[in-house]
Amino acid sequence: MSKFPNGAATPASVVDALKAIADTQPRARASFAQGRCVRGTYAPSDLAKEITKSQSFTKPSRVLARFSADGDNINIPLLRGFSFRLGSNGQRSEVLTQSVPIHFARTLDQMLAFLRARIPGPDGKPNRNKVAAFSASNPETRHQADYIAAHPLPASLAGTTYWGVHAFPATNSKGETRFIKFKVMPVGEEGSHAANQATANATDLLQSDLDSRIAARDLRFSVMALLDRPGDPVMDVTIRWPDEDAREALRLGTIVVTGVEPSEACDEALFNPANLAEGIGHPPDEMFAARRAAYDISQTRCR
Numbered sequence: 001m002s003k004f005p006n007g008a009a010t011p012a013s014v015v016d017a018l019k020a021i022a023d024t025q026p027r028a029r030a031s032f033a034q035g036r037c038v039r040g041t042y043a044p045s046d047l048a049k050e051i052t053k054s055q056s057f058t059k060p061s062r063v064l065a066r067f068s069a070d071g072d073n074i075n076i077p078l079l080r081g082f083s084f085r086l087g088s089n090g091q092r093s094e095v096l097t098q099s100v101p102i103h104f105a106r107t108l109d110q111m112l113a114f115l116r117a118r119i120p121g122p123d124g125k126p127n128r129n130k131v132a133a134f135s136a137s138n139p140e141t142r143h144q145a146d147y148i149a150a151h152p153l154p155a156s157l158a159g160t161t162y163w164g165v166h167a168f169p170a171t172n173s174k175g176e177t178r179f180i181k182f183k184v185m186p187v188g189e190e191g192s193h194a195a196n197q198a199t200a201n202a203t204d205l206l207q208s209d210l211d212s213r214i215a216a217r218d219l220r221f222s223v224m225a226l227l228d229r230p231g232d233p234v235m236d237v238t239i240r241w242p243d244e245d246a247r248e249a250l251r252l253g254t255i256v257v258t259g260v261e262p263s264e265a266c267d268e269a270l271f272n273p274a275n276l277a278e279g280i281g282h283p284p285d286e287m288f289a290a291r292r293a294a295y296d297i298s299q300t301r302c303r
């Protein structure tokens, strides 16, 4: 079989294309391959139950989490990831977030075409003309790169904000459902936006920065729910909600990272964004539906 089969996009062909671009080890994750597994705790706020009846978010629990980096093959990560599992037996949820609030493609076909346009040629580099032509005819695929260029990442993981990107339907115990977006914000690091990407390569971030932050006990994050307004676009992951940064946000709870776990603990956990306990539903957009299968495929092939 060709490494890059033709035809309509499927979760499997997208996984192939992700791996071709990342050029990682055969057994590595298709995306966000570099990472570090950690443990911690989750403590809910009193307000969480107003938004969701999900016991994952309304009860205290242990947390298994993974910080990760995904980049451009030149050792400077463009994206950081933070995946976490919270809740206890039978009521677990997994939330996968990244350091940018939008995705680079609206549909699976567009995602596959975006990735294929960037697959390196014999010189190890993508064909610039191909990439430029694709961007020109698919302007929404520029949104993520434009956001990244305008918002340099802070030097530390402890100062990084992460987004769940999709609009998740959340249901409370009165049966009221509304859309929320997850935003995971550092606690006590609001002023740390002096970007210093030169020192923030993936290895430094995931090793020394993480170790020193954990030792200092200052790796904490508020898990926020950004609240919807009527008419918000919930089907398009390449655009933000109007005024999203100024949105009313409710703190669901706080994650404190307390220690490092062996990487096997996260490899065996097989995080999948479709694993959500009752009270937070699946986002309705096409990309979320594809993710459930894509993570299963990547995990079956890689580990």
Ligand code: HEM
Residues within 6 Å of the ligand: 011, 014, 015, 018, 028, 029, 030, 031, 032, 035, 066, 067, 068, 081, 082, 083, 096, 097, 098, 102, 103, 111, 163, 164, 165, 166, 237, 266, 270, 271, 287, 288, 290, 291, 294, 295, 298, 299, 302
């Ligand atoms: C839209 C927002 C998205 C976010 C926030 C996101 C976030 C992440 C994160 C944080 C990881 C690392 C997981 C870990 O630590 O174990 C990951 C892995 C991965 N992502 Fe996504 N992702 C997104 C979209 C997608 C889409 C649309 C696809 C494909 C249809 C996809 C395919 C994958 C695959 C195949 C992996 C590797 C899974 C594994 O082997 O465990 N992602 N993603």
